Amino acid sequence: MTCNCIYGCSQFNNGWYFYLVNSVLFFVGIYHPVTSDQIKHNYVDKEEVVLWMNTVGPYHNRQETYKYFSLPFCVGNKKTISHYHETLGEALQGVELEFSGLDIKFKDEVMQTTYCEIELDKAKRDAFVYAIKNHYWYQMYIDDLPIWGIVGEADENGEDHYLWTYKKLEIGFNGNRIVDVNLTSEGKVRLIPNTKIAMSYSVKWKKSDVKFEDRFDKYLDPSFFQHRIHWFSIFNSFMMVIFLVGLVSMILMRTLRKDYARYSKEEEMDDMDRDLGDEYGWKQVHGDVFRPSSHPLIFSSLIGSGCQIFSVSFIVIIVAMVEDLYTERGSMLSTAIFVYAATSPVNGYFGGSLYAKQGGNLTMDKQMFIGAFMIPAMVCGTAFFINFIAIYYHASRAIPFGTMVAVCCICFFVILPLNLVGTILGRNLSGQPNFPCRVNAVPRPIPEKKWFMEPAVIVCLGGILPFGSIFIEMYFIFTSFWAYKIYYVYGFMMLVLVILCIVTVCVTIVCTYFLLNAEDYRWQWTSFLSAASTAVYVYMYSFYYYFFKTKMYGLFQTSFYFGYMAVFSTALGIMCGAVGYMGTSAFVRKIYTNVKID
Numbered sequence: 001m002t003c004n005c006i007y008g009c010s011q012f013n014n015g016w017y018f019y020l021v022n023s024v025l026f027f028v029g030i031y032h033p034v035t036s037d038q039i040k041h042n043y044v045d046k047e048e049v050v051l052w053m054n055t056v057g058p059y060h061n062r063q064e065t066y067k068y069f070s071l072p073f074c075v076g077n078k079k080t081i082s083h084y085h086e087t088l089g090e091a092l093q094g095v096e097l098e099f100s101g102l103d104i105k106f107k108d109e110v111m112q113t114t115y116c117e118i119e120l121d122k123a124k125r126d127a128f129v130y131a132i133k134n135h136y137w138y139q140m141y142i143d144d145l146p147i148w149g150i151v152g153e154a155d156e157n158g159e160d161h162y163l164w165t166y167k168k169l170e171i172g173f174n175g176n177r178i179v180d181v182n183l184t185s186e187g188k189v190r191l192i193p194n195t196k197i198a199m200s201y202s203v204k205w206k207k208s209d210v211k212f213e214d215r216f217d218k219y220l221d222p223s224f225f226q227h228r229i230h231w232f233s234i235f236n237s238f239m240m241v242i243f244l245v246g247l248v249s250m251i252l253m254r255t256l257r258k259d260y261a262r263y264s265k266e267e268e269m270d271d272m273d274r275d276l277g278d279e280y281g282w283k284q285v286h287g288d289v290f291r292p293s294s295h296p297l298i299f300s301s302l303i304g305s306g307c308q309i310f311s312v313s314f315i316v317i318i319v320a321m322v323e324d325l326y327t328e329r330g331s332m333l334s335t336a337i338f339v340y341a342a343t344s345p346v347n348g349y350f351g352g353s354l355y356a357k358q359g360g361n362l363t364m365d366k367q368m369f370i371g372a373f374m375i376p377a378m379v380c381g382t383a384f385f386i387n388f389i390a391i392y393y394h395a396s397r398a399i400p401f402g403t404m405v406a407v408c409c410i411c412f413f414v415i416l417p418l419n420l421v422g423t424i425l426g427r428n429l430s431g432q433p434n435f436p437c438r439v440n441a442v443p444r445p446i447p448e449k450k451w452f453m454e455p456a457v458i459v460c461l462g463g464i465l466p467f468g469s470i471f472i473e474m475y476f477i478f479t480s481f482w483a484y485k486i487y488y489v490y491g492f493m494m495l496v497l498v499i500l501c502i503v504t505v506c507v508t509i510v511c512t513y514f515l516l517n518a519e520d521y522r523w524q525w526t527s528f529l530s531a532a533s534t535a536v537y538v539y540m541y542s543f544y545y546y547f548f549k550t551k552m553y554g555l556f557q558t559s560f561y562f563g564y565m566a567v568f569s570t571a572l573g574i575m576c577g578a579v580g581y582m583g584t585s586a587f588v589r590k591i592y593t594n595v596k597i598d
């Protein structure tokens with residue numbers, strides 16, 4: 001028997017033990033998240049080809065899925081129904097493979113054959129009618145190739161409902177491999193209570209010239225992911241980058257030139273002149289600018305997490321570019337979890353060193369715990385909440401108990417120790433507060449300023465430009481997540497990420513410069529928040545997207561959409577905030593190093 005999974009299929013009925021072993025192997029490095037070369041896709045003639053039934057759900061929301069057999073479909077006469085989750089990523093994404101019971105053998109033609117009959121009572125009819133009214137589609141897999149089919153159809157006035165009963169499969173092979181599958185639904189049967197409905201299938205094998213490596217190409221949609229639009233948006237953002245970089249370098253040059261001029265003049269000036277010198281603006285706050293931020297605990301945890309999210313995004317996009325991750329179910333998510341756990345030291349390093357620099361209490365490791373669990377807690381908390389609703393609706397999105405155990409194990413046994421390593425390194429290597437200026441004992445009062453120099457206003461305005469540089473790409477990313485499009489243009493995503501970071505850094509530097517010039521030294525939180533406000537705009541955009549680009553409805557879909565969008569936006573915001581803060585703190589260091597303060 002050919003198993004499409006690595007460890008054998010049927011014996012792991014509901015194995016949290018399996019996930020444990022799986023996730024431990026995963027991190028020991030024996031188990032590579034991309035398993036394509038471990039699964040053999042070669043068949044000999046007449047070898048069994050398994051048709052897996054996956055999920056069924058409304059066409060308008062790709063993320064709301066139920067088990068295929070939650071609809072009263074019948075099963076073929078091969079009675080070995082197995083059910084397995086191959087990877088953690090699949091389990092989290094609600095993949096629910098169940099054997100269809102159809103008898104398919106490699107290169108073996110099957111004429112139209114009835115494989116089972118549905119005895120349609122009132123309840124079953126209602127279930128089908130509900131599914132048809134909501135445009136349910138089902139998904140199946142043959143040899144890892146996804147196949148979609150529609151459940152049924154209503155007539156124009158919406159009174160009679162019909163079920164497609166005949167699955168016509170056409171499978172293309174190239175040598176000993178399967179390279180193409182087409183499904184045609186035929187045999188429309190009206191749903192009348194207390195009748196029998198025969199379900200049938202046929203299999204036709206065709207020689208195909210498609211190369212095995214290219215077999216996923218037909219699922220990609222180049223006319224949707226038009227390269228022209230991507231280039232246009234990148235060109236736009238690029239112009240913005242040039243403008244912003246120009247602005248920032250102008251500010252830097254101007255201040256530096258003035259300082260040099262002042263140094264050279266100072267030699268010739270007597271004490272009297274020096275006292276009347278042009279001490280104004282940001283130079284005035286030199287005694288406060290390196291004062292620890294308020295709430296250093298939360299602040300340093302946010303910065304640490306943001307650096308981690310940045311490195312995860314960077315690495316995952318590179319892996320996706322190199323490995324074509326879309327060809328494997330759930331592998332994107334598995335890779336992301338793996339990379340997230342593996343980059344925990346980054347979090348510890350930046351969070352821990354910042355906390356130490358800000359004079360935090362180092363005897364207690366509160367910061368480390370908060371930093372390590374901030375993101376996992378946020379994601380799991382949202383997932384937990386949505387899970388409740390999913391269980392209520394019996395969606396296959398409901399995350400099984402075993403998976404939750406596995407995720408907790410990863411948090412405590414992988415993320416936490418790695419974070420500890422990073423924290424110790426960070427505190428010892430760069431935890432000394434070696435600021436260029438001394439911090440005065442007494443904080444300087446913050447002078448009154450114009451309304452548009454208030455931190456709150458700067459924070460609100462700060463996110464507009466970074467959002468402007470990504471919102472076109474956001475449309476593609478949202479659409480591939482919520483609709484049936486496979487995202488594959490990761491090269492563009494990488495460019496957009498780089499541009500986003502540059503724009504964010506430039507914008508926060510400009511914001512901080514104006515803030516300091518208004519003699520307000522509370523730049524740490526302001527720079528973080530003004531970059532992070534990008535996420536607020538992204539979240540607002542997701543409302544627009546929900547109402548105008550999707551056709552979702554109902555409590556489950558709505559909470560699912562807005563819950564996960566909130567997680568996505570928050571993660572994006574923390575990442576932008578951290579990137580902005582890192583850039584700005586380098587800038588602040590630089591300008592105060594070059595100024596001579598008596």
Ligand SMILES: *[C@@H]1O[C@H](CO)[C@@H](O)[C@H](O)[C@H]1NC(C)=O
Nearest residue numbers: 170171172180181182206208
């Ligand atoms: C599937 O359909 C496409 C488009 O109609 C066709 O080009 C391809 O040859 C079909 N493949 C098989 C195996 O029938």
